[in-house]
Amino acid sequence: MAKQSPIIAPSILSANFARLGEEVDAVVAAGAGWIHFDVMDNHYVPNLTIGPLVCEALRKHGVTAPIDVHLMVKPVDRIVPDFAKAGASVISFHPEASEHVDRTIQLIKDSGCQAGLVFNPATPLSYLDYVLDKLDLVLIMSVNPGFGGQSFITSALDKLRRVREMIDASGRPIRLEVDGGVKPSNIGEIARAGADTFVAGSAVFNEPDYAAVIAAMQRAIAAA
Numbered sequence: 168m169a170k171q172s173p174i175i176a177p178s179i180l181s182a183n184f185a186r187l188g189e190e191v192d193a194v195v196a197a198g199a200g201w202i203h204f205d206v207m208d209n210h211y212v213p214n215l216t217i218g219p220l221v222c223e224a225l226r227k228h229g230v231t232a233p234i235d236v237h238l239m240v241k242p243v244d245r246i247v248p249d250f251a252k253a254g255a256s257v258i259s260f261h262p263e264a265s266e267h268v269d270r271t272i273q274l275i276k277d278s279g280c281q282a283g284l285v286f287n288p289a290t291p292l293s294y295l296d297y298v299l300d301k302l303d304l305v306l307i308m309s310v311n312p313g314f315g316g317q318s319f320i321t322s323a324l325d326k327l328r329r330v331r332e333m334i335d336a337s338g339r340p341i342r343l344e345v346d347g348g349v350k351p352s353n354i355g356e357i358a359r360a361g362a363d364t365f366v367a368g369s370a371v372f373n374e375p376d377y378a379a380v381i382a383a384m385q386r387a388i389a390a391a
């Protein structure tokens with residue numbers, strides 16, 4: 168399966184939450200394809216962020232771009248239908264946060280959303296031996312989850328290459344997403360490793376010109 172067209176997914180974790188609707192409008196106007204929505208529960212990860220109410224508020228505000236919900240929540244199943252009702256497009260979860268990974272994937276799909284499985288830097292890829300054929304997205308964490316603004320962990324590149332091979336062998340249109348420390352200076356190398364969906368939080372929202380940074384990322388991906 169050929170790599171899918173690249174998508175930049177700004178993580179709103181680094182947005183100005185006091186003006187969230189305008190921030191999302193601004194990154195979509197600047198070329199963002201998806202909005203990455205980080206949900207942290209102060210249990211699975213040591214930070215607390217936003218829930219379905221905020222997702223629903225963005226939809227009511229008029230956001231039509233796909234909302235890519237990254238659940239860092241344990242246990243995960245109870246919150247899945249709430250996010251589906253709130254307007255999530257893709258819902259991804261960590262295998263450590265589910266008692267029954269296969270069942271959680273099915274729950275996400277039955278809720279009408281696309282399903283993704285997330286791998287922390289030290290999480291083995293072996294889950295994919297059993298569930299890759301049921302997934303719409305594989306998300307490789309290139310930081311330990313919980314905070315924006317961390318440095319890219321380079322072992323993620325090898326993991327991306329290995330998942331790229333698995334996806335290509337599957338023949339299915341599964342997206343390969345990377346999350347953590349992605350910026351214009353490393354996104355070319357990350358694209359060469361096989362990613363097609365790029366989360367970037369601080370690299371986008373900490374810059375004054377969102378369009379310029381997204382364009383720089385798109386140029387680096389195209390040259391990769």
Ligand SMILES: O=C(CO)[C@H](O)[C@H](O)COP(=O)(O)O
Pocket residue numbers: 178180181203205237310311312313314315316317346347348349366367368369370
């Ligand atoms: O899931 C996350 C952290 O757990 C965030 O999506 C990620 O860290 C994005 O932020 P940045 O691009 O600043 O690293």
Ligand SMILES: [Fe+2]
Pocket residue numbers: 178203204205237346366
């Ligand atoms: Fe994330």
